[in-house]
Amino acid sequence: MKSDVEELMPRLLPVDCGEGTEDVDLSGPPRNPQEYLRQVQLEASLCPDVVVAQIDPKKLKKTQTVNASPKLTDEEGWKRFCLGETTYLGSSSSRLTEADQEPALDYSKVGFPPLLSIVSRFNQSTVLMLLDILISWFEEREFVPQLGRWLYALLACLEKPLLPEAHSSIRQLARRCAQLRSTMNSQEDENLPALNLLICLVARYFEQVDLADQPE
Known part of the structure; x- marks a missing residue:
């Protein structure tokens, strides 16, 4: 299901992640442009929508x-x-x-x-x-x-x-x-x-x- 941000802002570089998205290795360098974009999308999906700063x-x-x-x-x-x-x-x-x-x-x-x-x-x-x-x-x-x-x-x-x-x-x-x-x-x-x-x-x-x- 798409997030609210994705609904309001369509992707500038649409990439079909396919079924192998779970197997993308974030620790290694991408082997081609498509894999690089899949890494970026996966990293973005793992980020929380809201971040709360801890202030002393x-x-x-x-x-x-x-x-x-x-x-x-x-x-x-x-x-x-x-x-x-x-x-x-x-x-x-x-x-x-x-x-x-x-x-x-x-x-x-x-x-x-x-x-x-x-x-x-x-x-x-x-x-x-x-x-x-x-x-x-x-x-x-x-x-x-x-x-x-x-x-x-x-x-x-x-x-x-x-x-x-x-x-x-x-x-x-x-x-x-x-x-x-x-x-x-x-x-x-x-x-x-x-x-x-x-x-x-x-x-x-x-x-x-x-x-x-x-x-x-």
Whole structure:
């Protein structure tokens, strides 16, 4: 008797299995195209119509992080949101608990990425405000990947011609990147490409040419 799927979807490659279908050897290679198709059909007939996945509930996080942006005036909240509590509070990675080591990311600890669904809601005043908050944090601390991702995303959202107050902010950012870059002992430093990119964006795209790297 044909299954419901077979009734709705006729076979594209009909093959007459014949009476010897039970004797088809699934372990060995097929000797001809007809035998190959018989093997495929027999394997398909042995598969259950419905498969239920066995999920270990212990591996699921008990709480899910909600993507709720801080209020515009909450500077400390934005630092936590963008950078994560681990970076914001200067916590050591050795202090992570067993829950922190689960495969599912806890964005409250590692920081929310600058998703398009987030930054597309920002107007120019909000973009500049958040740039100022993160640049101010960067002035007193080292560069971290979360910071680089957000700075790049915010610069990408910054419209030209720039608002007057934006010039000072992005120039401050480029100078801080150059200052930190000058302290690096190796050209293989993992943060070097990100710092170079931020300097280049400010100097070339936003036309602050006096801050551009000069050719040797």
